[in-house]
Amino acid sequence: MIIWECIEAKGYLSAGVRGELSEPIKAELDRHVLDCSDCKGELELIEKLFILRPAAPLQLPLEIKKAVRLEFFEAETSYWRKFLPAAAVTTLLVSASLLDKVLFLPDISLLEQDFFVNVWPSEDYDLAGSLVLDDFSEESLNLLFEEIK
Amino acid sequence: MAEVNIPKIKSDEVLVRMVYSGKLAAMDTLIDRYYSLCFGICMAVLKDCDDASDACQNCFVNVFKNIGKFRGDGNFRSWVLTIARNESFSVLRQRKNRRENVYEEIEPVLRNREDVSREVFLRIESFRVREVVETLPDKQRLAIKLRIDEGLSFKEIGQIIGSSEGSSRVNYHHGIGKLKELLGA
Numbered sequence: 001m002i003i004w005e006c007i008e009a010k011g012y013l014s015a016g017v018r019g020e021l022s023e024p025i026k027a028e029l030d031r032h033v034l035d036c037s038d039c040k041g042e043l044e045l046i047e048k049l050f051i052l053r054p055a056a057p058l059q060l061p062l063e064i065k066k067a068v069r070l071e072f073f074e075a076e077t078s079y080w081r082k083f084l085p086a087a088a089v090t091t092l093l094v095s096a097s098l099l100d101k102v103l104f105l106p107d108i109s110l111l112e113q114d115f116f117v118n119v120w121p122s123e124d125y126d127l128a129g130s131l132v133l134d135d136f137s138e139e140s141l142n143l144l145f146e147e148i149k
Numbered sequence: 150m151a152e153v154n155i156p157k158i159k160s161d162e163v164l165v166r167m168v169y170s171g172k173l174a175a176m177d178t179l180i181d182r183y184y185s186l187c188f189g190i191c192m193a194v195l196k197d198c199d200d201a202s203d204a205c206q207n208c209f210v211n212v213f214k215n216i217g218k219f220r221g222d223g224n225f226r227s228w229v230l231t232i233a234r235n236e237s238f239s240v241l242r243q244r245k246n247r248r249e250n251v252y253e254e255i256e257p258v259l260r261n262r263e264d265v266s267r268e269v270f271l272r273i274e275s276f277r278v279r280e281v282v283e284t285l286p287d288k289q290r291l292a293i294k295l296r297i298d299e300g301l302s303f304k305e306i307g308q309i310i311g312s313s314e315g316s317s318r319v320n321y322h323h324g325i326g327k328l329k330e331l332l333g334a
Contacts (some may be wrong), residue, residue, distance in 0.1 A: 014296050015300065017297070020300065041329065045278065045328060045329060046297055047270055049275065049282065050297050051268075052274055052276065053189075053297070054192045054201075055185075055186035056185050056189075059303065060184060060202055063175075064206050065177055065180055065183055067210055068176060068180070068209055068213050072213065089219070138278050
């Protein structure tokens with residue numbers, strides 16, 4: 001059995017009130033307090049203080065999490081925000097380049113200009129890419145059919 | 150940032166590493182683990198529930214804002230205590246210290262006891278004792294509140310009140326002695 005001095009017992013009083021002591025130490029503390037009026041008085045005082053200790057508002061953890069997330073996302077957004085001018089300039093340059101291509105088309109063949117034109121597929125280099133037009137003569141079309149066969 | 154479930158058994162160091170890698174759930178776990186302690190410290194210093202809540206919120210914002218500066222080999226709890234202390238004293242300096250009794254406004258923590266009449270008696274007495282505590286010198290008052298309300302070690306109390314471990318122990322025992330004297334206990 002451990003025989004405690006008051007100074008040692010007093011070190012355990014607040015932990016005892018908080019319910020943080022192991023069973024053997026709590027039993028020893030109870031035994032000491034029973035025989036010691038000074039420690040008993042101090043224990044009662046600590047109990048009185050502990051019973052009305054302030055508790056954190058219930059919504060506080062949620063508010064903290066919200067504030068922390070807001071701070072984190074703001075930080076992330078502000079990190080990307082510094083690249084915005086560069087992104088805007090790049091977009092402008094690309095747009096201008098595309099516009100330039102559309103407005104100032106180079107001299108290209110009829111075939112290249114008309115996206116919907118039908119061309120004749122062929123492994124024969126001379127025939128491949130021939131325009132299929134309504135006004136082709138029947139003879140010419142037959143020649144093409146022959147070529148495909 | 151990824152959302153994952155964090156088991157409560159993870160140590161502070163593991164959680165801090167998870168925060169480094171961008172896991173929000175690890176941040177939430179650390180907040181759940183320390184908000185009550187942080188609020189208790191802010192409340193002990195500021196003596197006002199709203200001010201303490203604000204300071205506590207700012208404390209965690211600063212903790213995670215500066216998480217990169219936290220050295221992995223250090224003690225996260227101790228780091229949070231230091232930031233809570235700094236935040237509280239900063240609010241204290243900025244705002245006028247309101248000295249009204251705030252204990253009626255906050256929700257008291259009552260334990261379940263078989264002896265209800267003893268509980269009621271203790272509660273009435275508690276108001277009286279809390280009032281007397283407020284009359285103690287700051288260091289003694291803080292030492293008592295941080296030790297009894299939050300269960301801090303004398304080393305941690307010393308860190309908050311700006312004194313050594315031995316000195317905070319002396320402040321606590323002197324405070325308790327003075328309380329006994331004032332209450333005629």
